[in-house]
Amino acid sequence: MSDTVASQTVLEEEDSQKDKYLTFVVDGDAYGIEIRHVTEIIGLQKITPVPDMPEFVRGIINLRGKIIPVMDMRVRFNKPFREYMERTCIIVVDIHDLSIGLIVDSVAEVVNIPAAAVAAPPDLTRRGNRFIMGIGQAAGEVKLLLDCEKLLTDEETEQLLNN
Incomplete structure (x- = not known):
């Protein structure tokens, strides 16, 4: 395959993912993340706790031989922890060269x-707003669109990479 064809293929893939968001629910609120960050969606599986991690990092899973840290989005958003249910699942994303669930x-x-259907997030001083890149509207519903790059601080990313 020539470089020109390979470049065009990459551009077509990026274009097909433009403006597409995977939507999900956390504590009754609707969120969305850009589909380009999503690797896969898996059912909940055994999570092995890892000592000395932030509270929102529940531990690690073994996904086909690859060790992936998992974080509970409820806890990350300072919402109360809730036991996992039948519909609870793990969205595997790539953030800062790190796969995380x-x-x-x-x-x-x-x-x-x-x-054009995405508005800037409200300018509030609440710390939780740092995760929100915009507020989107789809089918008459509001979705809080997350900035995957901001789900982890540089220090948190470094901590996960070094464990």
């Missing part, structure tokens, strides 16, 4: 939210 209450669907 996001434990969510349930996954909804992939929706198309054009940039």
Whole structure:
């Protein structure tokens, strides 16, 4: 395959993922993350706790021989922990060259939210707003669109990479 064809293929893949978000629910609120960050969605499995991790990092899982840290999005968003249910699942994403699992209450669907339907997040001083890149509207519903790059601080990423 020539470089030109390979470049065009990459551009077509990026274009097909443009404005597409995987939506999910955490504590009754609807969120979305850009589909380009999502590797896969898996059912909940045995999580091995790791000492000296932030509270929101529940531990690690072995996914086909690859060790992946998992974080509970409820705890990350300072919401109360809840026992996992039948619909609880893990969204595997790539953040800062690190595969990480996001434990969510349930996954909804992939929706198309054009940039014109995304508003800036409110300018509040609450720390939790750092995760929000925008507020999107799809099918008359509001979705809080997350910035995957900001789900972990540089220090937290370094801590996960070194354990």
